[in-house]
Amino acid sequence: MAKSNKTSVGRRGFLRNAAAGAAAGAAALVTPPLVNAQAQNTGTAAPSPGAAGVPAPTQAQIDRETGNVRPPATVHTITRPGSDLMVQTIRELGIEYVAANPGSSFEGLQESFINYGNPPNRMPEFITALHEESAVTMAHGYAKAEGKPMLALLHGTIGIQHGAMSVYQAYYDRVPVLMIAGNDPDFIAAHTAHDMAGMVRSYTKWDAEPKTIDEALVAIQRAYNEAITPPMGPTLVVLGSEIQKDNAPNTKIPAYKPPVFVTIDATRAKEIAKSLVEAQNPRIAVGRLRTPEGVQRSVELAELVGASTSTAATGGPMSFPQRHHLCGPGADTTYDYTLGLETGGAQASITGPALSKTAATRDSVHIGFGGTVPGAGGRGGGGRGGRGGAAAAPPIEADAEASLPLIIEEVKRQLTSDQKARIQARIAKHTTANHEARLTAITQAVESKRAGWNGTPISTARIYAELWPLIMNEDWCLASPSNFSGGHHVQLWDHNKPYSYLGGQGAGGMGYGAPASVGAALAAKARNRIVVNVQTDGDLNYSPGVLWTAVHHKLPMLTVMHNNRAWHQEYMFVEYMAGVRGRGDDRAHIGSTLRDPYLDYAKMAAGYGMAGEGPITDPTKLSAALKRGVASAKRGEPYLIDVITQPR
Amino acid sequence: MKKYYVFVALIALTAPAVTLNAQGGRGGGGRGGAPVANVPAPTSPVTGNAASGKALYATYGCYACHGYNGETGARAFVGRWGNLATEQGFVTFLRGRANVAPLAPSTSMPSFSDTALSDKQAKDIYAYIRTFKSTAPELKDIPTLNAIVDAAKQEKK
Numbered sequence: 024m025a026k027s028n029k030t031s032v033g034r035r036g037f038l039r040n041a042a043a044g045a046a047a048g049a050a051a052l053v054t055p056p057l058v059n060a061q062a063q064n065t066g067t068a069a070p071s072p073g074a075a076g077v078p079a080p081t082q083a084q085i086d087r088e089t090g091n092v093r094p095p096a097t098v099h100t101i102t103r104p105g106s107d108l109m110v111q112t113i114r115e116l117g118i119e120y121v122a123a124n125p126g127s128s129f130e131g132l133q134e135s136f137i138n139y140g141n142p143p144n145r146m147p148e149f150i151t152a153l154h155e156e157s158a159v160t161m162a163h164g165y166a167k168a169e170g171k172p173m174l175a176l177l178h179g180t181i182g183i184q185h186g187a188m189s190v191y192q193a194y195y196d197r198v199p200v201l202m203i204a205g206n207d208p209d210f211i212a213a214h215t216a217h218d219m220a221g222m223v224r225s226y227t228k229w230d231a232e233p234k235t236i237d238e239a240l241v242a243i244q245r246a247y248n249e250a251i252t253p254p255m256g257p258t259l260v261v262l263g264s265e266i267q268k269d270n271a272p273n274t275k276i277p278a279y280k281p282p283v284f285v286t287i288d289a290t291r292a293k294e295i296a297k298s299l300v301e302a303q304n305p306r307i308a309v310g311r312l313r314t315p316e317g318v319q320r321s322v323e324l325a326e327l328v329g330a331s332t333s334t335a336a337t338g339g340p341m342s343f344p345q346r347h348h349l350c351g352p353g354a355d356t357t358y359d360y361t362l363g364l365e366t367g368g369a370q371a372s373i374t375g376p377a378l379s380k381t382a383a384t385r386d387s388v389h390i391g392f393g394g395t396v397p398g399a400g401g402r403g404g405g406g407r408g409g410r411g412g413a414a415a416a417p418p419i420e421a422d423a424e425a426s427l428p429l430i431i432e433e434v435k436r437q438l439t440s441d442q443k444a445r446i447q448a449r450i451a452k453h454t455t456a457n458h459e460a461r462l463t464a465i466t467q468a469v470e471s472k473r474a475g476w477n478g479t480p481i482s483t484a485r486i487y488a489e490l491w492p493l494i495m496n497e498d499w500c501l502a503s504p505s506n507f508s509g510g511h512h513v514q515l516w517d518h519n520k521p522y523s524y525l526g527g528q529g530a531g532g533m534g535y536g537a538p539a540s541v542g543a544a545l546a547a548k549a550r551n552r553i554v555v556n557v558q559t560d561g562d563l564n565y566s567p568g569v570l571w572t573a574v575h576h577k578l579p580m581l582t583v584m585h586n587n588r589a590w591h592q593e594y595m596f597v598e599y600m601a602g603v604r605g606r607g608d609d610r611a612h613i614g615s616t617l618r619d620p621y622l623d624y625a626k627m628a629a630g631y632g633m634a635g636e637g638p639i640t641d642p643t644k645l646s647a648a649l650k651r652g653v654a655s656a657k658r659g660e661p662y663l664i665d666v667i668t669q670p671r
Numbered sequence: 672m673k674k675y676y677v678f679v680a681l682i683a684l685t686a687p688a689v690t691l692n693a694q695g696g697r698g699g700g701g702r703g704g705a706p707v708a709n710v711p712a713p714t715s716p717v718t719g720n721a722a723s724g725k726a727l728y729a730t731y732g733c734y735a736c737h738g739y740n741g742e743t744g745a746r747a748f749v750g751r752w753g754n755l756a757t758e759q760g761f762v763t764f765l766r767g768r769a770n771v772a773p774l775a776p777s778t779s780m781p782s783f784s785d786t787a788l789s790d791k792q793a794k795d796i797y798a799y800i801r802t803f804k805s806t807a808p809e810l811k812d813i814p815t816l817n818a819i820v821d822a823a824k825q826e827k828k
Contacts, residue, residue, distance in 0.1 A: 346826055458826065465823040469816040473807035475743035482743045492818045515819055517826075591735065595778040598732050602781020603772045607788055608731045646815070669743040670735050 105236040105274070106135035106267040109203075112240045112276050114146045116247050118174050118201065120165065120545050122150040122158035122572075124185075126178020128205030128214060131267030133176070147174055150545065151575060153568025155182045157538040159189030159257070161569070162200040163529070164502055164542030166193075167340045168522040170314035172250050173545070177204040179214035183222050183259075188532055193257045194226040196529025199250035200257035203243070206232070207264035219261045228256030234263070236271045248282040253313065253375030253422045284425035287373060291419065292426070295362060295371050296433030300442055302360035304353070304449070305330040309343035310365035310374075310423075315521040317341065317424030321364055324427060325349045327434050329446035331358075331453050335366070336518040339526025344519040349450065351457030364423040368415045373423040468514035480667045481642045486557065486583055487511035489646045493653045498552040502543035503536040504528055507559050507592065508585045509671055522546070533590075534565025537582070541569045544578035544661070553656045556582040558663075560617060560624065561590040570631040573661040581656040582663040583649070584624050586638065587670045589616040628663035637665025709805075710750050715757040717798045719791070724799030727792055733800075736778065741803040745778070749803045762793045 085091075109132060113121070121136055123129070136149045152158035158175040165173045177183050183204050193200045208215045216222070220230035229249035233239040239262055246258040287295070299305045307330045309321050321343055325332050331353030334343035343350055363372030438446075475482040488511065498520070501512055504527045518524050525543060528535040540556035547554050563584070573580050594615040598608045612618065628635040634655055636648055648664050655662035728734060738744040748755055754764045768782030783793065810816060 461823060461826065462820075465820055469813075469820055470810060472816060473810060473813065474747060474749075475738060475740060475806060476808055476813060477806040478738070478740045478742060480739055482738075484743070488815050488819065492815060492822070495822055589735075592778070594732065595735050596776040598735060599777045599779055599781045600772060601787075602768060602783060603770050605770065605782065605784035605787055607783065607786075608781055611732050669738045669740075671738075671744045 101268065101270045103270060103272045103274075104131060104135065104267065105239065105269045105271045106131040107139045108236060108271055108274055108276060109239060109243060109262065109267070110135040110139050110147075112243050113174060114140065115276065115279060116244065118147045118172065118247075119549075120150050120161075121147040121174040121176050122152045122161045122542075123176035124152045124155050124158060124178065124182065126176075126182050126205060126214075127210055128179040128182075128207040128264055129176055129203070129262070129267065130205075131264060132203070132205065132262065135267075150572065152572055154566055155185035156189045156534060157541070157566045157569045157572070159186040159193065159200060159202065160535055160538035160566070161542035161545065161572075162202075163189060163193045163196065163198050163535075164525060164539030165546050166198045166200060166542075167196075167525040167539070168500055168502070168543040168546040170316075170341060170521065172199040172201040172247065173542070174201045174203060177202060179205060179207065179211075180216050180219060180222065181214055183219060187223050188534070189538075190223045190257050190259075191226045192529040192532045192535065194228070194529075196527075197253075197255050198257070198529065199255040201247055201250050202227075202257060202259045204259060204261045205264060205267070206261050209264070220259050223259065226257075227259050228254070230259040230261070232261040232263075234266070236266050236269060236274050237277075239266055240274075240276055244277065244279050248280075251313070252282040252284065254377055255313065284422045285375075285420070286426040286429060287419055287421045289429065291371075292429035292433045293437075296430050296437055298360045298371065299324075299328040299330065299362060299430075300434055300437050302328075302330075302358075304355050304358050304360075306353075306358035306361040306369075307332045307343075308361060308363045308366045308369055308372075309333065310335045310363070311339050312341045312365060312424045312521075313422070314341065314424065317427065318343065318521045320424065320427035320431065322347065324431050324434065326450070327431065327438070327446075329449040329453070330362075331457070333366075334518075336523060337513040339524065341521045345523070346461070346517045346519050348454040348457060351453070351460050354449075354452035354456040363418070364427070367418055370416055372415065372418040373421050373426050374418040375422045376420055464514065472511065472515070475669060477642055478669070479640050479642065480587075480669050481640070481645060482669050483509040483585060483671060484511045485642055485645065486585070486666060486668070487515055489649055490555065490583070490653075491515050493646075493649055494553065494555065497653070497657070498550070499523070500525065500543050500547060500552055500554045501557070502540035502554050503556040503558055505557065507671070508557050522552075533562045536562045538566050538569045540580055540582070541573050541578060544573060544580040545576070547579050548577070548659070552579065553653065554578070554580045556580060558582045558584050560584060560586045560588060560622065563624070564617075564622070567627060567631070570628055570633045570661070570663065574632040577659040578661050579656045579659050580661040581649075581652045582628075582635075582661070583652070584637065584663065584665045585668050586622075586624060586665055587668050588618055588621055589670070591615075591670050624663060624665040628665075633661055633663050635663035635665065637663075638667050639664065640667045710752055712749075712801065712804070713752050713756045717758060717794075717801050719758070719794030719796070719798030721795070721798040721802050723792075724795035724797065727788075727796050728799050731783075731788065731796070733796065736780070740806060741800055742805055742807065746780075748800070749805050755797070755800065758794055758797050761797045762790060765793055 123133070125133065136147065137144045150161065152161065155177050162173045162175045175186065177186050204219055206215055206219050220227065220232060224230060229246060231242040231246065233242045239260070242260045246260045250256065250258045305328055307321065307325050309332055312318055312321065318341055326349065330349065332343050332350050334345050334350050336342040336345045361369035363369030363374070365374050366372060367374060472484040472488050474484070476485055495517065500522045501524045505512055506527055512524065522543070525539065536556055536558050540554050544554040594611060597611040597615055601608050601611050623638065625635045625637040639645055639648055645666065652662040652664050736744055736746045738747055740749070741747060742749040755761050765783040765788065766785065768780050770782050
């Protein structure tokens, strides 16, 4: 963003004037004529000199000395601080929460968040984080559940660097996170920098450091738009403490203009609609869309054209409902036309741009980790069952979600009554076939989950299996990654909501599960939803403070420990390495296990004020504990169950 | 990904699977997971000491990939004895794993040289794992799993 050359009569200018005034006042003690001059300038009548050449006291001074008046009340010269306007701008963007660990560089903003407005501390509500890494990952988890950003507030250079890992992870996961960092150049030198955002610029999508209040309001709006526009990612606005505190009595918040999403053109929409309508057996492969509205549109299109669909809902959020009657291989797996929505490998694939492409246009160094390619890392894939039809065409670079209305309208325009009848017949066949496939799959799945059912330590399959009957009739969200816990929900649970499963960490960074679940639970709190966090033990120890945040804010979250007492993946890596070197595995535990002593996570939770129980080693006691946990989470009392598990 | 699948196929039953990125591209069918196998335990002779083997099974991290009971994890072997049919076959298998470090981290079955794990220790481990038995009840005796199937049957057709 262009730097402004504007100047403002800000806090620093005010302080300079005040200092000059104070100096003048001090001088008045020895230079009475100056006092007279000042009095004349202010229109106050100058007293006549006394006998000794000292000015006679004014009437006001006499009144004060004699107790006839009270001392003057403190005068509030800041009637409308810039931070109030910033908060109002954020409120008008629909931001529900701001998570922060306190810091002096944003004291002005924090005061506005908690006191400005009626009611104060709503939209956004201030969420107390115990670490900036947690604050940003909370925003990461929230955005994956809701399809829109919340705000993370960071304190100067130190807060940005504390949050950096989470920023990187959100960037890699293409998740919109809005961040504001405070910058106070007049307080602690180590907490400020000439280019604060530079520390995370390689993995933020956009940043700005506005110099005036007016610019700050525009920057906040643009940061929001940049975050939610494909390729989505974290954005950062650095706000100086001065403009947070400056008075802005006449500043107006600029009208918000939503971003423009790149869509396919009308000609392409007609072509795709025609292909879908005329196909004998069309297929739609749905990857990760942006918002729940996009998911709804994908369902609408599939139902309109009677296409069997694949989903990425078991790999992450915002995809086609897994148990929808059209989701599955369908009655005939020879597809004559396939449309990919944020997936590759179809005759027509509409996929948004990669972050790497955006980064290349920036005036900054790109660290070159390859960006995120649509279709990779669980966002794409052919999904459930079936094979594609003809050879794939190069993807059309546009936002699939924003393009769907164009295709839907074209389909509606082109469909004939004969085609509608044929489609209804096809839907009936697909529905029956998918239901049969579902029953076959679930029968095979439960057979495989029997393994180790009564074993000790407890099998990870049993955790997911015992959980499912307890939550299947609830509105639930599995917010924790399951890649280290067997992923048993994929087969056993029904992922029918855009937020059913929020997927992996993004960049594989640990310290994600608990704070992301807290973020998802913030989204769930007002929506009568519960969040399940199957929490790996190594991961929890990066940011256990979020347990307190969950309790403090009364979040509906159940944490079930997958406690294998190790960073187990690494343990296996080291075992193999020792093996190929012929040195044996008896020391592979060094540095990759959590033993001597074992951690007691129920006690840890208790320390943070969270109800819980465990460690549980007897599998027959698991179900009752989970029942207690679900009930507690539903009451808004987060709960932790420590389960000693098999490694995987 | 193709390379990964071929690799997994080659190492078959007794090597752990790479699961770090296993979520990629997974569709609605979910993860695999072979049904509980019911191949009877081998009856070949056992010469090792099972009690000693129990300690070695833990110390040498066998549980990491095969579970504490040999029936969970990426490479469960209870009911699928394969390379574990005989004591000598087991020892030969331990010695015959790869001895070249890959560039990428691997969770494949490690190699156990005789300097790292003696024949006696290997046979003790074998004696211990031969004591493993399935703890899996019959499906009809697991109400939770039956409830899951019943719920699926009730899903809207």
